[in-house]
Amino acid sequence: MSSVLPSSIRPAVEVTETARMKSEYRPISSHLAIAPPVSVVIPAMNEAENLPYVFKTLPDWIHEVVLVDGNSTDDTVRVARELRPDVVVVKQVGKGKGDALISGFAACTGDIIVMVDADGSADGEEIVSYVSALVGGADFAKGSRFANGGGTDDMTPVRKLGNWALCTVVNRKFGARYTDLCYGYNAFWKHCLDRIALDCTGFEIETLMNIRVVKAGLRVQEVPSHEYNRIHGVSNLSAVRDGLRVLRVILQEKRVRRGGRRTAAVPAVIGRGQVL
Numbered sequence: 001m002s003s004v005l006p007s008s009i010r011p012a013v014e015v016t017e018t019a020r021m022k023s024e025y026r027p028i029s030s031h032l033a034i035a036p037p038v039s040v041v042i043p044a045m046n047e048a049e050n051l052p053y054v055f056k057t058l059p060d061w062i063h064e065v066v067l068v069d070g071n072s073t074d075d076t077v078r079v080a081r082e083l084r085p086d087v088v089v090v091k092q093v094g095k096g097k098g099d100a101l102i103s104g105f106a107a108c109t110g111d112i113i114v115m116v117d118a119d120g121s122a123d124g125e126e127i128v129s130y131v132s133a134l135v136g137g138a139d140f141a142k143g144s145r146f147a148n149g150g151g152t153d154d155m156t157p158v159r160k161l162g163n164w165a166l167c168t169v170v171n172r173k174f175g176a177r178y179t180d181l182c183y184g185y186n187a188f189w190k191h192c193l194d195r196i197a198l199d200c201t202g203f204e205i206e207t208l209m210n211i212r213v214v215k216a217g218l219r220v221q222e223v224p225s226h227e228y229n230r231i232h233g234v235s236n237l238s239a240v241r242d243g244l245r246v247l248r249v250i251l252q253e254k255r256v257r258r259g260g261r262r263t264a265a266v267p268a269v270i271g272r273g274q275v276l
Contacts, residue, residue: 057124149224
C-alpha cells in the first residue's frame with residue numbers, strides 16, 4: 001500500500017505539522033531551533049539607566065527574564081517592567097551578587113539559565129552562542145574574554161594579572177583548562193544546580209561555579225565573549241577585596257574532596273528571594 005497521502009489531505013497535514021513545530025521549537029538563528037525554554041537572570045541594584053541597553057540586546061526568543069532587585073533606591077524595577085511587562089522581579093532578601101544569582105536561579109522556570117550582568121557590559125546577542133554550546137552537548141557554557149574571539153574593554157592590567165594568576169591556580173589544582181575565571185556571563189542546564197550546590201554570597205560566585213562544575217564531572221565548553229565598559233554608574237567590584245575572597249574559595253574547595261558537599265542545591269536557594 002502506498003504511503004503517499006492524497007493531495008487533498010497533504011496540505012492540511014503539512015499545516016498541522018508546521019504549527020506543531022512552531023509551538024515546540026523556537027528558532028534562534030537561521031540554522032538552529034530549540035525546544036528547551038531559556039531563562040535569563042539579571043542581578044541588579046540601581047541599574048535603571050543601564051537596563052534599556054541590556055534589555056535591547058536580549059533576543060526575542062528567550063522564555064523569560066528574571067530580574068533580581070538588590071533593594072534598589074532608583075527606578076530599576078519600574079524601568080524593567082516598562083521595558084518588558086512580563087519580567088519576573090525577585091526582591092533580594094540577602095546581600096551580594098552570589099546571593100542575588102542564587103535567588104534568581106530559584107525563580108527560573110526554563111530548562112536553560114543564562115547569567116547576564118545589568119551594567120551593559122554583556123552583549124545579549126551572544127546568548128545564541130551559549131545556547132548552541134549547551135544544545136550541542138555541553139552542561140555548562142562558560143564565557144571567556146581570553147579565548148580566541150573574546151575580548152574586554154573593562155579590565156585594568158592589575159585585574160588581568162590577578163585573573164590570570166587565579167585561573168592558573170584553579171587549572172592546576174582542579175584539572176581545569178580555563179582561559180578565564182572571574183567572568184559573570186555563563187549559561188547552563190538548570191539540572192546542573194543539583195550537582196554544584198551554590199552557597200556563597202559575593203562576586204566569588206562565578207569562581208565557585210567554575211570549580212564545582214569541574215569537580216562534578218560536568219561537560220564544560222568555553223564560549224568567546226566580549227566584555228564592554230559599564231555604561232552608567234560605578235561597579236561595586238573591589239580587585240583586592242574580591243580577589244582575596246576568590247582565593248579563599250579556591251583554597252576551601254581544594255580541601256573538600258569530590259562529592260564531599262551536599263548534592264542538592266534546592267535547599268540552598270528556597271526562600272532567598274521574594275517574587276513580586
